[in-house]
Amino acid sequence: MVFIGGNKRVKNTRGVYPLLKGMSSHKLPTTTSAAENSDLIVYVNGKLVQRNDASISVWDHGLLYGDGVFEGIRAYNGVVFKLKEHVDRLYESAHYIRLKIPMSKEQMSEAVLETLRENKLQNAYIRLLVTRGVGDLGLNPMNCSNPSIVIITEPTNSGEDPISKPVGVSAIISSIRRDPVDATSHEVKSLNYLNSILARWEAIDAGVNDAIMLDTQGFVSEATAENIFIVAKGQLATPSIDSAILHGVTRQRVIEIAEDLGYVISERRITPFELINAEEVFMTGTLAEIVPILKVNGRNIGPGKVGPVTARIFGEFTKIRTKTNEGTPIYSNQGKSGEIRAPLQEKSLTKI
Numbered sequence: 001m002v003f004i005g006g007n008k009r010v011k012n013t014r015g016v017y018p019l020l021k022g023m024s025s026h027k028l029p030t031t032t033s034a035a036e037n038s039d040l041i042v043y044v045n046g047k048l049v050q051r052n053d054a055s056i057s058v059w060d061h062g063l064l065y066g067d068g069v070f071e072g073i074r075a076y077n078g079v080v081f082k083l084k085e086h087v088d089r090l091y092e093s094a095h096y097i098r099l100k101i102p103m104s105k106e107q108m109s110e111a112v113l114e115t116l117r118e119n120k121l122q123n124a125y126i127r128l129l130v131t132r133g134v135g136d137l138g139l140n141p142m143n144c145s146n147p148s149i150v151i152i153t154e155p156t157n158s159g160e161d162p163i164s165k166p167v168g169v170s171a172i173i174s175s176i177r178r179d180p181v182d183a184t185s186h187e188v189k190s191l192n193y194l195n196s197i198l199a200r201w202e203a204i205d206a207g208v209n210d211a212i213m214l215d216t217q218g219f220v221s222e223a224t225a226e227n228i229f230i231v232a233k234g235q236l237a238t239p240s241i242d243s244a245i246l247h248g249v250t251r252q253r254v255i256e257i258a259e260d261l262g263y264v265i266s267e268r269r270i271t272p273f274e275l276i277n278a279e280e281v282f283m284t285g286t287l288a289e290i291v292p293i294l295k296v297n298g299r300n301i302g303p304g305k306v307g308p309v310t311a312r313i314f315g316e317f318t319k320i321r322t323k324t325n326e327g328t329p330i331y332s333n334q335g336k337s338g339e340i341r342a343p344l345q346e347k348s349l350t351k352i
């Protein structure tokens with residue numbers, strides 16, 4: 001028997017960080033409770049199935065070898081934030097690992113929207129993954145003919161929830177390095193997240209919230225599932241692509257926000273010394289959104305409080321994330337009555 005997902009629904013706390021001592025509490029975006037999630041529908045290879053029936057083969061090379069690619073995406077108030085950018089990145093990752101996705105980008109985007117509609121979701125976290133597909137126990141990808149495509153959508157709270165202040169977290173610098181370009185490449189969002197997982201274990205062992213990884217040269221790269229920004233001498237900087245980062249969708253939008261707000265921002269190499277002596281540090285990611293880092297390796301960042309630049313960018317991000325022009329509407333009646341389109345009666349999409 002294969003167990004994928006879970007029968008029991010526990011409150012999902014991914015991306016939600018315990019507060020640093022002494023900080024005021026508020027809600028970060030989370031997924032909702034067991035009762036609300038028990039009837040979720042999952043897209044598996046062109047079919048919409050009940051969550052407990054959502055499964056793929058144990059001979060799938062996504063499971064056997066981590067051979068596949070994925071995306072994590074958010075929808076806010078009926079709009080999938082930067083859907084096009086995520087789908088583009090998915091196809092670029094797939095192209096790099098020579099995985100031919102058997103549907104067009106438009107069909108993939110529509111499958112995401114259809115899964116959201118089927119679940120009547122307006123605010124959601126979306127996990128989209130494509131594996132090499134079923135093969136034999138050998139590594140040879142040529143023996144896998146049909147990629148498996150899975151789309152999981154879970155409710156999150158509304159992008160309109162009043163979040164006045166960002167919550168700060170603590171981090172360590174991990175001993176685990178990000179993948180270099182001549183290994184599996186940091187630019188591929190692949191199903192192999194072992195370096196992030198090992199780094200996260202170091203954070204857990206150290207009793208902090210997250211781990212910052214360096215590139216193989218020792219420059220700051222990124223956190224386990226987030227990009228990093230620093231504020232130093234009033235100017236913003238974020239590690240450039242030659243520091244083993246993933247091309248973060250949120251990172252790109254935050255760069256644009258910073259520019260629009262008139263900040264000087266550069267993409268460049270950042271040393272651990274600069275990171276620890278920065279006035280402010282924050283991380284960005286689809287699920288985490290914008291999270292200030294207030295302590296690294298036991299040293300306070302600046303005064304150890306959320307800084308003004310981070311707070312301003314956070315505020316701006318929470319304003320733009322719900323805007324229609326930031327993504328793709330899920331429902332055709334978007335913005336009219338606010339009602340959600342009735343779910344499909346037919347539990348099957350066109351077979352790909």
Ligand SMILES: Cc1ncc(COP(=O)(O)O)c(C=O)c1O
Pocket residue numbers: 072196222223224225226227245246247248249250251284285286287
């Ligand atoms: C390793 C890594 N870096 C950065 C990010 C942030 O990317 P995005 O803003 O596109 O979510 C992620 C997101 O999953 C990630 O896994």
